Amino acid sequence: MLFVDLVQSIVDGLLFGATYALIGIGFTLVFGVLHKINMAYGAASVGGAYAALRLIVLIGGPAWASLLIAGIAGGLFGLLIYWICFRFIPLSNPLATLMSTVGMFLLAEEIIVHTTDGMPQNYPVVVSGIADVGELMIRGDLVFVFVCAIIAMIVLLYLLYRTKLGIATRAVSQQPIAAQLVGIRLDHINALTFVVTGALGGFAGALIGSAVGLLSPLLVVPLTIKGLIVTVIGGLGSIPGAIIAGLLVGVAENVFQYFRGVTERDIYVMLLLFVFLVFRPGGIFSSTAKRD
Amino acid sequence: MDFYLGLAQIIGVHTLLGLSAYVVLLTGQVSLAQAGFMAIGAYVAAMLTVLSGWPLMAALIAAGLVAGITACLVGFPALRVHGLMLVVATVAFGEIVRLFFFNFDYQISRGSIKVGPLGGEGFRQIRYFPENGWTTLHVALFIWAIVALVMAALWWMDRSRAGAVLRAVGEDEIAAQSCGINLTAVKVSAMTAGGVIAGLAGGLYAHYTTHIEQTNFTILVATFAIAYPILGGLSSVFGTVAAVIFIQGFLVEGLRFLGDWRNLLFGALIVLVMNIRPSGLLDARTMAALRRLFGRREG
Numbered sequence: 001m002l003f004v005d006l007v008q009s010i011v012d013g014l015l016f017g018a019t020y021a022l023i024g025i026g027f028t029l030v031f032g033v034l035h036k037i038n039m040a041y042g043a044a045s046v047g048g049a050y051a052a053l054r055l056i057v058l059i060g061g062p063a064w065a066s067l068l069i070a071g072i073a074g075g076l077f078g079l080l081i082y083w084i085c086f087r088f089i090p091l092s093n094p095l096a097t098l099m100s101t102v103g104m105f106l107l108a109e110e111i112i113v114h115t116t117d118g119m120p121q122n123y124p125v126v127v128s129g130i131a132d133v134g135e136l137m138i139r140g141d142l143v144f145v146f147v148c149a150i151i152a153m154i155v156l157l158y159l160l161y162r163t164k165l166g167i168a169t170r171a172v173s174q175q176p177i178a179a180q181l182v183g184i185r186l187d188h189i190n191a192l193t194f195v196v197t198g199a200l201g202g203f204a205g206a207l208i209g210s211a212v213g214l215l216s217p218l219l220v221v222p223l224t225i226k227g228l229i230v231t232v233i234g235g236l237g238s239i240p241g242a243i244i245a246g247l248l249v250g251v252a253e254n255v256f257q258y259f260r261g262v263t264e265r266d267i268y269v270m271l272l273l274f275v276f277l278v279f280r281p282g283g284i285f286s287s288t289a290k291r292d
Numbered sequence: 293m294d295f296y297l298g299l300a301q302i303i304g305v306h307t308l309l310g311l312s313a314y315v316v317l318l319t320g321q322v323s324l325a326q327a328g329f330m331a332i333g334a335y336v337a338a339m340l341t342v343l344s345g346w347p348l349m350a351a352l353i354a355a356g357l358v359a360g361i362t363a364c365l366v367g368f369p370a371l372r373v374h375g376l377m378l379v380v381a382t383v384a385f386g387e388i389v390r391l392f393f394f395n396f397d398y399q400i401s402r403g404s405i406k407v408g409p410l411g412g413e414g415f416r417q418i419r420y421f422p423e424n425g426w427t428t429l430h431v432a433l434f435i436w437a438i439v440a441l442v443m444a445a446l447w448w449m450d451r452s453r454a455g456a457v458l459r460a461v462g463e464d465e466i467a468a469q470s471c472g473i474n475l476t477a478v479k480v481s482a483m484t485a486g487g488v489i490a491g492l493a494g495g496l497y498a499h500y501t502t503h504i505e506q507t508n509f510t511i512l513v514a515t516f517a518i519a520y521p522i523l524g525g526l527s528s529v530f531g532t533v534a535a536v537i538f539i540q541g542f543l544v545e546g547l548r549f550l551g552d553w554r555n556l557l558f559g560a561l562i563v564l565v566m567n568i569r570p571s572g573l574l575d576a577r578t579m580a581a582l583r584r585l586f587g588r589r590e591g
Contacts, residue, residue: 031376037376085563089566090570093570094320095322098322098379099518099519099562099566100567102519103559103561104563107560109559111556114552221387222387225383225384229380232377232380236376263395264391266391267392270385271388273381273384274370277369277370
């Protein structure tokens, strides 16, 4: 019986881990293009989900529409963060943008607490039901989350590798000055990156809301930290790394929860980060551990 | 009067917290673990005075040492890699410490009541000051004596070779490395010094509030810690003090009539200051101008 329970938590973790992968991709993309961390990303993602929830409750509509609205709201928040925290601050000063996004993180979190009185709010169920596969139970909502996340990743990869905009984005992340010389407007690409990652984050936030069943301001800090852990474990700037690391963190979280209980699981997930920092500081896909 | 003395205690402890981040920031690294080191200092000092009956001074020194050693251990793996990794690693570490104390039970019976840390309920009955007949004034003076000591030490360090080395690493790592400076050693030393100061801040904090719990040491506190020196500017320790007095004295206490809305102000203020003065309020240029101004008056 024990083995079945273990497999069960691995499967659940793998399915839910797809949302961490999305958040990790958001952090890693911004890092790839700007070489900066957007600390406000997790808060903006949850904020996008909240905005969608508000709108759905206000005007009514099918539950699945909240996912799309969250994506749009997340994109808008992303643009807002770019304008407020990056656009007018010299990028040569590494502390300034870090601090401004941390400020934005606190601001966004406080706005969420303020508008909801700090109470958790129920998120509409999109897909429900449980399928039995042998002795395992596969939760329908988690499968839905997983499939949606995979679709979002495929759309993103298509955008990055098959469109002109994607080529421009990758050019900027490789050589900003050379990209400018061939006529790519840095400012546009930076803003676009924030819109795309913001939309991804809002979508992920809504997926998490639909899987957990509620949204709470308490989601913000753990989501930010897990997103950052995924980014580091996957290797800063690596999208495939972020995907694998996201699934890994999801599995690790559930397995640790199975063995050590819900109050202790996050300690071990974070210790996993230190294991990677010591033994594989460049992330999963680094060929050699580079020292900086 | 007691209100202002209480405020002086808060400002004193937050100044120490800000200074602990200041040392690390001088090397160009950002540590969001200062709240974690503060928590370690707070729990160690409180457990030593309450459970083992140590005198306060010895407990504070022990708290500083334990926090410093922890900072050194965290710094090693995190600082070997890119500077941004440190941000991530320290955020995670701060949460590890908080979650650890959330799960940490160690109670012993003292007469009819049990004392000691009790998980989510926190650590009550840290009654060293009332038991030994210290008044609020004594406590405030004691805290500020330690603040003055730490500030003097940092001010002196800034003027010595050690300060030059720290700033060299912060300005340009590659240039510093080619001058023969061992980057890892410098960064880990700064991290350790920051840990010791944060541990002291935690020890003092535990004793004047008499009750600590894990929610006192969230990421918000860590943000405060790095916000003080960054908002105040890194050119001198006085920038940090000015920022603490402004934020704790004016923003938190002075604007209390705004109620909950003042929490929004803190984040917005950071964003605003970073937009108009990316190098802090008292940046190098302003400090030079001030020095000229006062120099003229003296002469």
